[in-house]
Amino acid sequence: MLDKETIRSFMKVAEYANFSKAAEELHKTPAAISYRIKVLEDAVDTQLFTRTTRSVHLTQAGEHLLSQCQKWLDWMESMPDELRQIADGVERHINIVINNLLFDENAVSQLIFALHEAFPFTQINISNAVYMGVWDDLLNNDYHLAIGVPGLDTIDNAVKLKPLGKMSWSFILAPNHPLAALNVPLKESQLRHHPAINIEDTSQHINKRTAWLLRDQKEIKVPDLSTKVACHKSGTGIGFLPKNLAKPMIEKGELIEKEVQWSRTPSPLSIGWRQNSAGEVTQWIIELFNNNDPIIQGFLKNIDQLHH
Structure with missing residues (x-):
């Protein structure tokens, strides 16, 4: 009912408000286009166009269908690549939490841009958290990876850590x-x-x-x-x-x-990830830190004792 040709025919008729112009654009006969639209209306049991001798106009139902058509076309065209990405172990979505002490808007922007370029079909969600809230998001709130986990040792075997260094x-x-x-x-x-x-x-x-x-x-x-x-x-x-x-x-x-009698010792920070959900995107981000990539440098600017 809503195959690509039907969607394109419907969209062209809506665009030109004329069966003949739509047919010319699609290299079809006006009768073929008219028939395809009639079959579509019969299938959904709803009138999509009001017709006059000179033109056709969308009904309210037709307006709603038109608003969805481009999304469907984009979805149908991207779905094969998206399915291949999933088959290759690439996460459909990635949730990343960043310690507020390391959160940097420019670094976040660079990371999002790089992630979108490398994994165009992965949904990206980034937020920040404070202190043990970083651990909480990893363990209880469906986050895949955390930048700036407090500590160098894991508090749960489900999470693996890589030290970043210490913050004075x-x-x-x-x-x-x-x-x-x-x-x-x-x-x-x-x-x-x-x-x-x-x-x-x-x-x-x-x-x-x-x-x-x-x-x-x-x-x-x-x-x-x-x-x-x-x-x-x-x-x-x-x-x-x-x-x-x-x-x-x-x-x-x-x-x-000022110097104080009771000084605060340097705070160790790590990146952490849930081992049971470490797909291709998660591993890719970990490698950015392993390679000290320029993309992640903004997250490290407040760490004065970097781990080597």
Whole structure:
């Protein structure tokens, strides 16, 4: 009923509002085109065109059918390649979660472009998560691969890890913050009276963790890293930022770095993937990291101790 020729005939009649012009374009007779449209209308038991002596016009049902026709043609033409891709072990969709500490819009854009070029029929879904939320997405939320999994050792044998390196931290303040004028190293008793700015762990199924918070210290939770940076610049609160991220802002005088008695140890980060769903797309991304490909460099800019 809706073979390619019927769809093309229907679309041409709709385009020209005339059977003769559509027939000329398709190198058919007007009678053949008219008959094909009549058979289609009989098959769907719905009038698709209103006809006059001079022209034909789409009914509302015809308008709806026309809106779907190009999608069907594209689908029919791409389906053989899509089926071959599936047969070759290429995932129909790929879900990737990125640690908010490594999330970079330009790097994400480059990765999406490269993925689309290499696997044109794979649906791509990319999101970000905070702290144990990265693990949660891998284990519980149907994500295939994670960039920036906390730790170097897996917490579940279903997930395999490849170390990326470690991220060092700088304790930072606004230049006009009350603590900025004090001698270092700053003590916990001095820090406790000022709010800690933290990004809330996004995990829903695994116990959430807090990045840094002293006993009896007020905590202000913000949704993302850029908001955390803005809060530090405004002097709203105190805390740690990735060393590489903080460095240019410190050099510009927007923030200052202070030594504290209780420093934060470097955080190990990895890429992780579920072994039972590691198809061609997942392996291709892993190879980008294995080869230190330029495509993935933006994800590594906050890691100052790269794994070799």
